[in-house]
Amino acid sequence: MSDKNKNLAKSVGFIAVLAVVAVCVLYFSAFFVFRSKARKTLSQTAQLKYLEFESNLKTELLLAVQMAKSPTIVEYMKTPSDPELSKRAQAEIYSFQESFKGKNSFSISDNDLLYYSNGKVLYTLDKSDPANSWFDSCLALSDPYTFIVSYDIALKKNMLWVDAIVRDEAGKGIGLIGTGINLTDFVDQTYRNLDSSLTMFFYNMDKEITGATDVSLLENHALITSQLRELGNAGNLFPSAPEIYSTSKGEYILYPVPSVNWTMVIFQPYNLSQFFGNAIVPLAAILILVFFTLVALMGVHLVHPLNEVKETVDSISQGNADLTRRLDVNVKTTLKVIPAIVNGFNGFIAKLQAIIGTVKVSKDNLSASGSRLHSCIDDTVSSIELLNSNIGGMSSSIGRQTDSVSATVQAVNRISGNIETLNRMVVNQSETVHEASSAIEQMVGNIQAVNNSIEEMSKSFTGLDENADLGMSKLDEVNSRISQIQEQSEMLQNANLIISSIAEQTNLLAMNAAIEAAHAGEAGKGF
Template sequence: MNLHLRGKILLPVIISIVLGMTAMAAISIAEISMQMEKEYKDKIQQVTDITAKSIDRWINERLLDIKAMALSPIWKEALLSDGSPEVVAEANSRLNDLKEAHSIYSTIGILDTEGIAAANNNPKQVGTLDLSSRSHFQAAVNGQSAISDVITSKIDGSPIFVIAEPVKDGDKVIGVIHASVNLSQFTNEVVDNIDLGEGGYAYMIDSKGLVIAHPVKENIMQADYSEEDFGKILMNEEPRVFPYEWDGIEVMAGFQKVPTTAWVFVSRIPYEQIREPIKTLQLIEIITAVIIIGVLVIFLFIVIRSITERIKLTVNNLKDLSDGEGDLTRRLKIAGTDEIDQVGTYVNSTMEVIANMVRSVQNESNKLEESGNDLAVNITETATAINEVTATIESVNSRIVDQAAGVVEMSAALNEVDNGIQLLDGSIERQVNGINESSASIEEMVASINSVSEGLSRNAVSMQELNEASETGRKSISDVVNLSRQVSEESEGLESASKMIQNIAAQTNLLAMNAAIEAAHAGNYGKGFAVVADEIRKLAQDAGSQGGNISASLKKLKDSIEHIEQAVIETGNRFERVYELNKTTMDQENIIQSAIEEQVHASRDVLNSLNDVKDVSQEVENSSKSMKTASTEVLSEVNNLSNVTEEIKNSINEMTAGAIQINQTVNQVSALTDDNGQRISILVNEMKRFKTD
C-alpha cells in the first residue's frame, strides 16, 4: 500500500487508539455482561424459591382444610348409621355446602373403610364410587394424611389432585374424607401471573416429569419432560439455575422442589432477553469510542499536517526538477536552515556532480554507436544464409510432425470408439437382463392382482350376506321396540288396577273398622260379627299391602321395560349404522374391483411392450458385438502405422536438431548485435536529453 508520509504517521497512531478503545470496551462489556447474568440468575432463583414456598404453603392450607373438615361429627354419624337415608342425605347436603363455599374443590366425599362412597356432594356417587385401589385412600385408611399425584379431571379436563384424611371415632379409623383440588385455579392466579419479562414464563412438573402447570394450556397433562436432558436435571439434581435449549432457543432456568408433593416449579427466560440490554450497552460503548477516536484523529491530523507541509514543498521542487526534461542546470530554492532546507542544499550539490558525469558519458557513447553499426551489417548477412537452410529442414520436419500427430489422434479416436462399443455392449446386456427381470416382475404383479380380484369377489358375496343379515336384524329390532311399547302401555293399565285394589283394600279396612265399632256397641250380640269384621280388616290390610307390592313391582317392571326399549332403540340405530357402513364398503369394493380390472389390462399391455423391447434389444446386442470385432481389427492396423511414422519422425528430428542449433547460435549473435545497436542508440538519445551547459 503506497501511503503518504502523513498517512504513515496517522495510521499506526489511529490503529493503536482503536485497538486500545476496543480492548477497554470489550473488557467493560464482558464484566457488565457477567454481572447482569449473575443478577438474572439471582432474580430467577429468588422468584423460584418464593413461588415454590407459596405453592407448598397453599397445599398445606388445603391439607389443613381437609383435616378440619374431618373433625365434623356428621361424618361419623353417616359412617355409623348403616346407610340411614336421612343421615346420608344430611351429610350429602353438608358436603355440597362445603364445596360451594370452597370453589377450589371440585369434589368432596366420604368413603367407608372398604373404599365405597358413604356420602358425596354428588349423591349419585353414594354406594357406587369405589376408590379402594387408590393409594391416597389406602394411606388415609391407615391413619395417615395423603396427597395423590396430579390427574386430569373427568368433568372439565383440568389438572386436579386428591387430599385424603382419616375420619376417626376416638382412635379408630372409621372412614376417609377426600377432596379433589382444582390445581389450575391456583396456577392461573399465581404461576401464570409471574412476570419474567417478554418471552419468560414459569411452569411446573410433577415428580414423574409430567407438566401440571404451563401458560400454554395444551401442554398441561400432555407434555412429558422426563426423557429430556433438562427434565432429568429438574427431577434428579439439586435446585439451581442452569442453561438449556428448547425449540432452538437458548434459555436460563431456575427450579425449586415443592417439599410437600415433590413437584418441581421452574422459572425460565430466554438468553436473548438477557442479551438485549447488553446489546444496547455495546452500541453505547461503540458510539462513545467512535466519538473519542474521531476527536483524536482530527487533533493528530492538524498537528501532523503542519509538519508535512514543509516536506511537501521540498517534494514539489524535486518534482519540478524531475519533470524538467533532463535539465541538470536547475536548482532547489533554499528558504531556511532547518533539516528540510539542509536536504535541499545537498540535493543541489549532487545535481552538479551528475552534470559533470553526463558530459563524459555523452562523448564516449557517440564513438560506441559507430562501432555497433559496422558489426550489425556483417552479422545480418551471415544470419540470412543460415536461416534459409534451417527453414527448409523445418518445413520437412513440420509435415512429418503433422503426419505423426494425425496418426496419434486417429489411434486415440479409434480407442475411444472401441471403449464406447465395449461400454455399449455391456449396457445393452444389462438392459436385456433388466427387461427380463421387469417382465417377470410384471407377470408376478398381474398374478397378484388377479388373486386380489378373486378375493374381492368373494368378499363382495360376504358383504351382501352381511347386508341382508343387517336388514333382517334391523327389522327384528323394530318389532321388539313395538312389542316393548305395547307391554309398557299395558303395564300402565296394570298399575291403575293395582291402585284401584289398594283403594278397595283401604275402603274395606275402613268398613271393617266401622263394623267392629258397631259390633262393640251391640255387646254380646255383636261378638261373632266383630270376629268376622276383624278378619275382613286383616284381609283388607293384606290386600292393600300386596297391592302396594304389586304397584312397586309394576313400576320396576315399567322402568325395566323403558330401559329395554331405549337399549333396543340404540341397538336398532347401531344396526342401521352397520347397514349404512356395509353398503358404503360394498360401493368402495366395487370401485376397487373396477380399478384392479383396469390395472390387469394395463399390466398386460406393458408386458407385451416389454417383450417387443426385449426382441429389439437382442438385435442391438448382436450388432454391437459385430461392431466390436471390426473395431479391434482397425485399431491393430492403425497401431502398425503409428510405429512406422514414429521411426520416420525420429530420423527427421535428428536432422532438425543440428540445423536448429546452428540457426539458434546465429540468431542469438544477430539478436545481440541488434540489441547492442538499439541500446547504443537509446544511450545516445538519452544523453542528448541532458542539458549540462
C-alpha cells in the first residue's frame, strides 16, 4: 500500500472514531441536558400549581374558621333556641355564605342537633346512630377545622366539606359550621395554562385519582398506578417533600398537598423534538472541537514543512552560505501549496547559486584583466621612460646642432666643405624624430587599451549588481509569502475565538429564555 493510501486510511479511521465518539457524547449530553431542564421545569410547574391550589383553598378554609369565631355565632351555638339570636346568627352565616365560592353553608349545634343547610333545617342529627359518630369526633379535635373529601356522583364534582369547630370560652367544642368547597373547580383552575407536554394528576391516600382532566377517572375511582404504571415502582407515593423520579419513559415529580392530604404528580415524557433541541449546544461544542482538531492537524502538516524551509534558510544565511542545500520535495503534507513553495524555493536557490557562480567567473576574469592592465601600465611606464630618454637625447642633439649651427655661421666659410657631413647628420636627426613619433603613437594605443579594459570592468560590475538585486527581490518575495501564511493562521485563530464566544452567549441566552418561558407559563411558550 502506498503512503498516500495509508494516509487516506488513517484519516478515514480517525474520522470514523471521532464520529462515533461525537455521537455518543452528543446523545448523553443531550440526555443529561434534557433531564436537567425537565426536572427544573417540573419543579417550577409543580410549585406554581401547588401555590395556585393552596391559595384558593386556604382562602375558603380561613373564611370558614373566621365564621366559627364570630361572637354572634358562638352565642347562637350556646343557645340555639333564642329566636332573635338565631335570626341574627343565620343572617351572619348567610353573609359568610355569599363570600364562599360554592355559595353554600351548613351548621349544627351540639345543643339542638339541628342540621342547617343554606339557612334551612334539613334534619336532626341522631347521635345514637354509629354512622353519625363523626360529629362527636370532630368536636373532640384540637384543630380549628377538619375536612372530608368525597366525590358527589350526582353533581359530578369532587367536594371538600370543611367543618370549622365552634368553641366556647373554655375551648370546648359546641358545634360545627362550614361550607362545601367544589374542589373540581379548583383543580380545573389549576389545569389552566398547563403545558400540553405535561400530564398532571391529584390522588389521595388510597391512591385514588382526585383530580384529572378526564372526569370519568374520578367517577370510577381509578388508581393513579393504572394511569402512570411506572409509579408502581416508586418507593414512596406519599412523600412529605417534593421528590423527582427518572424512568425509561420520562421524568416524574411527586408534590405533597397537605391541606387536603393529596399528592400532586406531574409527568413529562421524553420528547424527540425537545431531545434534539437540547442537543444543539452539545452539537455546537462537538463541531467546534472537530474544527479545532482539524485546524491542529492542518497546522501540523503546514508548520512542519515551513519549519524545514526556515531551517534551510537559516543555515544558508549563516556561516559560508551553503547554496548546495535543497528542501525535500517529497515532504508529507495535505496542502498542495507546500510542495509548490518548496519547489519554488529550491528553484530560487539554484538560480541564486548560478548567479553567484557567474559572479565568481566574472571576478576571475576581472582579476585576469587587472593583471593584464597592470602589465600594460608597466609597459606604458617603460615606454614613457624610454621616450623621456629619447627626448633628452634629442635635446642634447639639438644643443649640439645649435652649437654646430653657430659654429657653422661663424665659420661658414670653413664648413662649406663639410655640407655632405651636415646632410647626413640631418638625416639621422629626422630618423630620431620619426622614432619618437612612433613611440608616442604606441603610448596612445596602450592608453586606449587601458580605457577599453576599464569599460569592460564597469560592464562586469554592472551585471554583477543587477544579478544581486534580482536575488534580493526573489528572497523578499519568499518572505512575503511566509508572512501572508502567518497572517492567515492568525485570522483562523481569531475566527475560532469569535465562534466560541457566540456559542457561549447563545448557550446563556437559551438558558435565560427557557427560565423566562417557564416563569411566563402559557404566554412564554412562543418565547
